[in-house]
Amino acid sequence: MRRRTAAVEREHREHREIRRGTEGGLDVADVGRTGDTPVAAAIGLDVGGGAVKAGTVVLTSGGTLTGTDVTGTDVTGTVSPGGGGSAIEAAETRIEHQVESDGDALSALCAAIARDQYGGLRSRWPGLPVVWGVSAAAWIDPHSGRSVFSPHLGGWRDRALPQDLARALSDLTGLPMAPGEASGHASGAVPVPSVINDADAAAWAEARLATSAGRRDRMVLVAIGTGIGGALVRDGAVDIGEHGMAGEFGHMTMDPAGPPCPCGNTGCWELLVSADALAARAGRASARAAIDDALAGDPACRDAVAGTGRWLGRGLATLAAVLDPGRFVIGGGVATAGELLLAPAREELARHLPGGRRRPLPSVSVATWGNRSGWVGAAGVALERAGWPVRSLATGPATSPAR
């Protein structure tokens, strides 16, 4: 374990791309100036196929969530009991395929990232209680945090993730594991993290912290990256289903004669709409390259994005027929194509939704939190599970935990 941990740490250092924004986010002095008192901090990690995104949130008593996000864009929101504030700092680490398929190595990588974030929090906010939350591209048992299955994280199938992760962080830091269940915290010990599905985390962030948050509506989140993650939000709460596995929209069969999917099915929706599908359609090395070229006006890449948008719209029509949401929020890296993707999706949604020309249509928009929503949601849910309610941006009563 030690040797593997050292190798993973080295990889972590080599591949880490810390993209801090201007001045690295809000610091102690800034929070002091706004009159806020920090009450707790949370580390959020978002473990997807290909990358771990991570960041920290400091929950304060005063009112405004302000800081600098992973891409350097200022974010504003409100968290905390009685209105709070937060400092956000984030990093992104690429995962090698080898690590992705080795569960111990993946847990050790996450622990190394968390330890760095802990270090930053400890030096800036000494004595502040810290919890951590992990969102994963996996189907998570809502009671135990155990991963049931994951098409994209081969090493994290059927694992007791909260305990695995706490043990890995304990190994790295030499600190004992804190007694008790997920989301507890204790000074001088490693708390067990809360672990949730990545799309549920993203939906939580969109529903509770986005600028339009607080609307008691029915929203469906569709996050498009390596695969498609999904979640249904009703009245501000994520509906995780009877077994915690609702929202696996990416594995709706769109073409029974289509190619095989890592989930074991064929012709799944995500095979037609994912980042890889877009890259292949555009003849580019990555979806990022395809989207950048499309935004710069390349006709072939624009066609590829539009074609992806049409498949997106067909799937949204099926979801709208079943769920009748007020809005679809599209997240993940592919959503950065914006209207080039969404306009064709809306047309196809109206065309294929039964009665689509005669009934109210759900809106289709890009997620406010974009690629940050997974780790922000994981951190927020961890705070709530540990007993620190997080308030939405809109004025209103503090709400109970999302699940």
Ligand SMILES: [Zn+2]
């Ligand atoms: Zn599938």
